[in-house]
Amino acid sequence: MASATGPSIADLARRPRIAGVGTACPRxxxxxxxxxxxxxxxxxRxxxxxxxxxxxxxGLLLPPRRSDGSRATESQGDLLRKHVTNGLSMGREAVESCLREAGxxxxxxRYLCCVSSTGFITPGFSALLIKELGMDRHCARIDVVGMGCNAGLNGLTAVAGWSEAHPGELALMVCIETCSAAYVFDGTMRSAVVNSLFGDGAAAVAVVRPAQAPENTGGPAKGTSGPALLRxxxxxxxxxxxxxxxxxxDDxxxxxxxxxxxxxYVVGAHVGLALDNxxxxxxxxxxxxxxxxxxxxGKKVIDSVRLNLGLARHDVRNTTKVLRDYGNLSSGSFLFSYQQLMAEGCVRPGEFGVLMTMGPGSTIELALVGW
Known part of the structure; x- marks a missing residue:
């Protein structure tokens, strides 16, 4: 349960909330x-x-097979086309799943934020998805590109800020990462570490600030049953x-x-400082x-976070499960873990949670949420 001096129920009711999450991976x-x-x-080795x-x-889209059964070598152009084609397919599936959950x-x-670091395109995924899905041409949009694995929370910050200023209107963030479009098969240990870790996946989250909280309850409005995004x-x-x-x-x-x-070890050494802030x-x-x-x-990153914060293995069970079943999905990984948590049905009103991502910069991003 929350500390008696923590955010009030009334404050929770006023903040943008997660209304639904959807995920998608290659078949x-x-x-x-x-x-x-x-x-x-x-x-x-x-x-x-x-x-x-x-x-x-x-889930991965590996290079196509040659006639002799070996895998073809993909050019940068081939990889970019994979990034776009697979990204749109996964992004569409994640968005549709998310909206179903959100009702x-x-x-x-009214607002679409797309996050990706596995390819560079202009226009970005936000414009392409609006066309692909037939969304309203007046939908506001933003693309968060090149920020890496931490970028899901960078994008969610922008979405929450927009939602704060537009009560009752729906904002959507979609993390689209075709990590196999960034793979290099050159036999080096540098590439081997990357190739052993990342998977392809997309995750979408719907956010809305209730226009008005139900009287006398302080609880979330209909269709906003997820946690409030507090900080x-x-x-x-x-x-x-x-x-x-x-x-x-160049080579x-x-x-x-x-x-x-x-x-x-860099992440672990700073994660306590980040949480205290x-x-x-x-x-x-x-x-x-x-x-x-x-x-x-990755296993070492998860263990370092857990040990430096004094967490039990049970506390990071969903993160460990996502790594086991999907690999590192870059910016959308934390939403896969969030989806696992909500599927357990173990969250109770009055409880608080922390969302945490880390990536290039080097950066640790966090969000405080409350139910």
Whole structure:
């Protein structure tokens, strides 16, 4: 239960709330061993990275097969087309699922935020999805591009701000990440770490600030049964700005990811500071947080967050499950974990939760939510 000095029920009723979440992944899924075998990878160092990742299966669009059964080499153009085509397909499915859960329709959407870091296109996914879905041409939009795995909360900050200023109107955020459109198969350990971790997926979240809370209850209005978005906080780690990168490789003539082996420890060393900043002035203590929705950044990242915050394995069970079943889905990962939490039916009125993502910058993003 919440601390007696925490945000009031009346404050919860006035804030933008999550009205629904929807997710989507490719139909093609692979175990780690199947991916290794698909590319005839025999290097035991690489195989060890894959097999000790705590990932069992991921949705991926692998390169097409040649006539001899081997996988083709995709150009940067091929990868970009994959980013757009698969992204629109997954994005549409996630949006439609989200709106069904929220009891809304496409005609209700007044603001669309699209988040992605696995390809660069102009116009962005927001314009393409508005056309693809036949949404209102007057729908306001924004694209959050190139911010990496933390970007889902950066986008949600913008969505919550818009919702705050437009009571009763529906805003939508869609995280679209075709991580297989950013893969490089060059046999190096740098690429192996990335290729062992990320999966393709999209996640959409609907947000609305109730126009008026029900009288005498202070509870959420109909169609806004999710938690209130109470506060956001960021923690930038400039000295680790190069720890996570997606940049151009002249030798390979394509973009590629880089993850520094020290990333889990950098995140862990700063996560307590970031959380304290989020809770400062709220009257809440760490012990008042009942639910933790953490980005599935990888086994070492999850363990580092858990140990540095003193969390039990049970606290990050949904994050661990998402990593196991989907891999790291970049910006939308935390919404997959949130969906798992809500499916458990364990949340009670008066409880608080923390949403947490981390990524390039290096950055830790957090949101405080309340039911």
């Amino acid at each position: 093609e899924t692979y175990t780690q061993r199947e991916i290794l075998d698909a590319f005839d990878i025999s290097d035991q 690489v195989r060890s990275v894959f097999m000790n990742s705590a990932i069992e299966r991921r 809304r329709s496409l005609a209700d959407v 956001f906080a960021s923690c930038i780690i400039p000295e680790a700005v190069d720890a996570m990168r997606y940049d151009w490789d 390979l003539a394509r973009f590629s990811f880089y993850l520094d082996p020290e990333v889990p 989020l809770l400062t002035g709220t009257g809440l203590l760490r012990s008042d947080i009942s639910h933790w929705v953490v980005h599935s950044g």
